[in-house]
Amino acid sequence: MMQKTITFKNAKISFSDVGKGTAVVLIHGFLENSTMWNTIKPKLSKRNRVVTIDLLGHGKSDCLGYVHTIELFSEAIEAVLKHxxxxxxxxxxxxxxxxxxxxxxxxxxSKIKGLCLLNSTSNEDSEERKKLRFRANKMIQSNFTNMVRMSFVNLFSEANRKTFKTEINAALQEALQTPIQGYMAANEGMRIRKNSSAVLVENSFKKLIITGKKDPVLDLETSLQEAKKTNTKIVFLNGGHMSHIENKEELITALKAFIKFC
Structure with missing residues (x-):
């Protein structure tokens, strides 16, 4: 799939746009890029227009300064969608x-038909997690490969580390291509982000949380409480934080159902 680019604040933003129908915008996570959707995109683009975008400092998109705030990430995505x-x-x-x-x-x-949080949350970081991010940004400068390897592998449930060894290794190779500046800028942006549960509470567009029962990053009970508080539908999958690898078929089914629902 041919990647295209636009320029946003003198930085190159890379994206792909395939299929026809309802527009579905897929946004990858930290240390990932739009290749994470490679096995999911063909299934969704049969009936929908699917757009994937490399976030600032990830994949083929440039870095833009030393802190990529969530607002800045969002502006870059908006620029692509406007284009x-x-x-x-x-x-x-x-x-x-x-x-x-x-x-x-x-x-x-008013532009949103539906919003799906995949292994994600509207809550801000806990104090403990903020400290971890701060420490990681200090350590990453001298120990990039080991830090990325360790933090990446820890996202999978223990059993799945063996089951999906090949897929995990391929995803890890993509993660290791993230520039140090991209790692640090995104990590700091996540550390300083605010709680955004009001977005789920105050809007009438369709909402879904897809969560892994064995997610080592997001506590299952907290996700349940979040869904209840924000009146958001929740779907449970059996794996960890990386549903697109650990529960690919179930994820595709859940996403297709959600798109139809929207």
Whole structure:
């Protein structure tokens, strides 16, 4: 699939646009890029127009300074969607992509047909997690490969680390191509982000949380409480934080049903 680019604030933003029908915008997570959707995109683009975008400092998109705030990530995505003249769309954001999707929905509520948080949350980081991110940004400068390898592998449930060894390794190779500046800028952006549950509460577009029962990053009970508080439908899958690898078929089924529902 041919990647295209636009220029946003002198930075190159890379994206792909395939298929016809309802526009579905897929936004990847931290240390990922739009290749994470490669096995899902063909299934969704049979009946929909599917747009995938590399976030700033990830994949083939440039870095833009030393802090990529969630607002800045969102502005870059908006620039692509404006370029494509999309008037209404469904957002699916994985992890960091979910935080960006929430910001997009906050900025453009009338354009959103549906919002799916995939292994993601509208809550801000806990104090403990903020400290971890701060430490990681110090350590990453001298130990990039080991840090990325460790944090990446830890996203999978223990059993799945063996089951999906090949897929995990391929995804890890993509993660290792993230520039250090991209890692640090995104990590700081996530650390300082605010709670955005009001976006789910105050808007009438369709909403879905897809969560892994064994997600080591997002506690299942917290996700359940979030869904209840924000009146958002929740779907449980059996794996960890990387549903697109660990529960691919179930994820495709859930996404197709959600798109239809929107």
């Amino acid at each position: 494509l003249k999309l008037r209404k769309y469904i957002l699916v954001g994985h992890s960091l992509g979910g935080y960006v999707s929430l910001q997009l929905a906050k900025n453009n509520p």
